[in-house]
Amino acid sequence: MDINLMIEIAPLLVKAAWVTVDISARALFFGFFIASTLVALRTSRIPPVRWLARVYISVVRGTPYFVQLLLVFYGGPAIGLRLDPFTCGVVVGAFNIGAYMSEAMRGAIESVDSGQSEASRSLGFGRLATLQHIILPQAAALMIRSVGVLAIILVKNSSLVSIISVVELTYQAQRLIGSTYKPLEVFMLSALMYIVIIYAVMGIVEFLYRRATRYTFL
Amino acid sequence: MTNHNTSFHRPFIGALALLGAISLASLPAQARDFPEIQDDVFQVANSGAYPPFSYVDTAGNLIGFDVDIAEALADRMGVEVNIQTSPWNGIVAALAGGRFDACICSMSVTEERERAVDFTDPYYRSGLSIWVREETDDISSIDDFEGKRIGSTLGETGNQWATDNAEGRWRNQTFQGLPDMLNGLTTGRVDAMIADDIPVYVAIGDGDIAIKQIDVGELPSWPAAIAIQKNKPQLKAALNTALTEIREDGTYQAIVDKWIGEGVEFH
Numbered sequence: 001m002d003i004n005l006m007i008e009i010a011p012l013l014v015k016a017a018w019v020t021v022d023i024s025a026r027a028l029f030f031g032f033f034i035a036s037t038l039v040a041l042r043t044s045r046i047p048p049v050r051w052l053a054r055v056y057i058s059v060v061r062g063t064p065y066f067v068q069l070l071l072v073f074y075g076g077p078a079i080g081l082r083l084d085p086f087t088c089g090v091v092v093g094a095f096n097i098g099a100y101m102s103e104a105m106r107g108a109i110e111s112v113d114s115g116q117s118e119a120s121r122s123l124g125f126g127r128l129a130t131l132q133h134i135i136l137p138q139a140a141a142l143m144i145r146s147v148g149v150l151a152i153i154l155v156k157n158s159s160l161v162s163i164i165s166v167v168e169l170t171y172q173a174q175r176l177i178g179s180t181y182k183p184l185e186v187f188m189l190s191a192l193m194y195i196v197i198i199y200a201v202m203g204i205v206e207f208l209y210r211r212a213t214r215y216t217f218l
Numbered sequence: 219m220t221n222h223n224t225s226f227h228r229p230f231i232g233a234l235a236l237l238g239a240i241s242l243a244s245l246p247a248q249a250r251d252f253p254e255i256q257d258d259v260f261q262v263a264n265s266g267a268y269p270p271f272s273y274v275d276t277a278g279n280l281i282g283f284d285v286d287i288a289e290a291l292a293d294r295m296g297v298e299v300n301i302q303t304s305p306w307n308g309i310v311a312a313l314a315g316g317r318f319d320a321c322i323c324s325m326s327v328t329e330e331r332e333r334a335v336d337f338t339d340p341y342y343r344s345g346l347s348i349w350v351r352e353e354t355d356d357i358s359s360i361d362d363f364e365g366k367r368i369g370s371t372l373g374e375t376g377n378q379w380a381t382d383n384a385e386g387r388w389r390n391q392t393f394q395g396l397p398d399m400l401n402g403l404t405t406g407r408v409d410a411m412i413a414d415d416i417p418v419y420v421a422i423g424d425g426d427i428a429i430k431q432i433d434v435g436e437l438p439s440w441p442a443a444i445a446i447q448k449n450k451p452q453l454k455a456a457l458n459t460a461l462t463e464i465r466e467d468g469t470y471q472a473i474v475d476k477w478i479g480e481g482v483e484f485h
């Protein structure tokens with residue numbers, strides 16, 4: 001194994017790993033808002049609004065992320081939607097993970113005991129105040145780990161944006177094969193970097209989980 | 219000036235910096251003569267995975283024959299150029315969708331591609347070649363392909379040749395690029411491979427890749443040309459003029475000597 005080569009290309013791969021982190025973090029950030037919106041739509045009192053959200057979630061969950069990327073990036077310009085590669089990766093990533101996250105959030109909210117809500121309402125809290133002060137703090141603790149799993153999937157899926165020419169960890173590794181012809185060294189190093197990123201995400205998730213459950217017996 | 223380090227993140231800052239650069243640096247006057255290119259910068263793409271024509275060195279620079287040709291042409295046309303990589307299997311779709319102005323990417327002119335994009339005059343001819351492992355002794359002609367696994371690269375003319383001529387005699391395996399395919403051949407995933415010849419010569423020249431070429435007689439060759447979007451006559455004319463100019467003044471030959479090697483038959 002060529003250790004010198006690995007040392008030589010490490011800075012390039014670290015830079016590309018940062019693009020992986022950047023694109024995943026942004027997709028997660030915007031995905032959270034999309035997920036929250038979807039949860040709100042799914043609990044709407046107007047049936048067509050609920051159906052719309054359900055159809056959207058079904059479509060996103062029923063198609064591969066890879067196909068979604070190809071569709072938006074290569075098919076988008078035909079209908080006047082021309083996103084640059086990085087933005088396209090963030091947007092498709094956010095809309096994709098948003099659909100999955102909304103299901104995780106809805107599940108967490110629904111699993112908070114209904115007695116909590118009834119008790120809150122009987123104490124005079126309004127619907128919104130009940131949600132904000134009683135339901136969400138408990139649901140948050142329940143959803144952190146499942147959202148964390150989605151964040152990890154998002155990081156790993158980000159390797160697929162190489163197909164739309166974002167120079168992230170996987171695409172940079174593939175490009176380096178062209179000049180080095182050393183797939184073992186290059187891909188091992190990139191795999192190692194994915195492990196570092198994913199362990200960091202897991203660390204953050206555990207930290208947030210412990211904070212959220214400080215005062216509970218979850 | 220080229221910006222090989224494709225900084226796709228922070229598009230906003232990138233756009234601002236670009237605007238600043240354009241307003242500060244007075245552009246060459248001729249740049250205005252090409253309304254058919256976007257943003258006053260000639261946006262060029264290649265696969266970045268096709269040494270010696272386009273590849274990324276271990277310092278992260280995009281280099282190669284096609285890169286130097288693109289820079290020489292842009293220089294002749296008096297425009298700024300930005301050279302980027304785009305994965306090969308989506309490069310025609312990306313060009314047709316307006317992601318860049320031209321593919322200077324060793325693209326062979328084929329009927330299928332001509333339906334989607336327009337081509338300039340050829341800037342070289344590429345020939346197909348067939349390769350086997352050094353120790354292989356049972357393949358010396360196309361007939362010996364019977365029952366074998368033959369490798370070729372997705373979207374390349376060799377792939378089309380292998381698909382069109384198999385007629386059930388051999389099994390085709392498609393790879394994403396030459397490095398993958400060389401790996402496939404040396405590790406025994408395929409028994410032979412069909413590929414454009416020059417990149418293979420270069421690849422085995424500076425590595426310890428134990429393969430040999432077999433002479434199977436005349437194989438088809440295709441002209442490689444610059445692909446641009448359809449209905450851009452001015453851009454096409456400008457590129458053709460610039461191609462003629464760099465051939466006449468020796469720039470083209472200097473680039474050939476640098477990347478392909480002196481004395482190699484290449485035109």
